[in-house]
Amino acid sequence: MITVSNADKALKTYYLDAVTAALDSVSPFYAAIEKNGAEVYGKEVKIAVIKGDNSRVMAGTEDGELPAAGKNRYLSLTAPLKNIYGTIEISDKALRASASAEGAFINLVNAEMEGLVNSAKVNFSRMLYGDGNGLVAQITDTEDGIVVDDACRLFEGMRVDIRSSTAVVEGGEDVTITSVDYANNEITLSKSVTGVLAGKSLYVHGAYGNEITGFAALFGTGDVYGVTRSTESYMQPNRFTVTELTEAVLAEKIGFMEQYFNSRPDMILCSYKTRAKIGELLASSRMQVATEVLAGGYSAIMFDGIPVVADKYCGNDEIYLVNTADFCLAQLCDWAWLEDEDGKILKQVPGKAAYSATLVKYAELVCKKPCGQAKITGFDS
Secondary structure (H helix, E strand, O other): OOOHHHHHHHHHHHHHHHHHHHHOOOOHHHHHOEEEOOOEEOOEEEEEEEOOOOOOOOOOOOOOOOOOOOOOOEEEEEEEOEEEEEEEEEEHHHHHHOOOOHHHHHHHHHHHHHHHHHHHHHHHHHHHOOOOOOEEEEEEEOOOOEEEOOOOOOOOOOEEEEEOOOOEOOOOOOEEEEEEEOOOOEEEEOOOOOOOOOOOEEEEOOOOOOOOOOHHHHOOOOOEOOEOHHHOHHHOOEEEEOOOOOHHHHHHHHHHHHHHHOOOOOEEEEOHHHHHHHHHHHHHOOOOOOEEEOOOOOEEEEEOOEEEEEOOOOOOOEEEEEOHHHEEEEEOOOOEEOOOOOOOOOEEOOOOOEEEEEEEEEEEEEEOOHHHOEEEEOOOO
């Protein structure tokens, strides 16, 4: 017979391993990067990286003095761990209805877990390309409805905060998106928010300043990982602006990274639209378009031996050339259930006839060599 107690045990034993395996492949990039806790100290990530050539190997004359040993030049990267949560909820009625049928209980929990995994895939992918604040869209017009610059990151039922450059606008906290018109980039909200909304931005509710450091932050202008970027060229990723995307342009930028930064990209990240453009370029040159299956079971077309990976959260008309070996998801622990003092993970939701369980991971995405990454923009795919 299914009870709260043995349901609790099932979540701890069987479902945790299954969900952890699914969450470790939320995207090709996420599946490719290193994940460990070696650089975690307390609530922070601290990584010492060696920058530049330390000139330990050099030539000399036959009878001359031996060259002096060079010294490593270290740079300390520090960032707080971010708190990432995932919650499932099972109503008491549903639990009692499946009490005498193990199959019904398994289907019930499987559905909750599937929803949790899907949500994790969406949100982790969004965070990887984000600015650490949960930015999902900017309001561009409100004359005949609320129009945003790009609605692809929004969905019905999403809870958002409407912010100016400095704070949440009055009445704009925890607003639910009730419908999304993707064809026209138009949304409707659960309540009316007063004031001028054009030019304001939509952020995932409660995410401001709490998400992992994604590409928008890495390629931004602000300081990162506790280092003042204006004084450290090592912390400056490369930004290329091109007027047209061609095979020659893409190959040239890859070669530039190899020649000047000793860093050959091993993954090309872009939008679906841009990936189609790259595939078209390869096909038009009468080259056979090669494909490869990446870690996590993802298929990708290949450009010069480098997989081209599409993601809905990568903006149109922008390409990231990344070396996944330079990235690390530093984590205090892998996914784990949040337990109470008695070791229970299923807890009654206050004021509701339902039980909830929460998965947690404390982690931060760190790029150990920002100057070894590049972004291409300016073209029209």
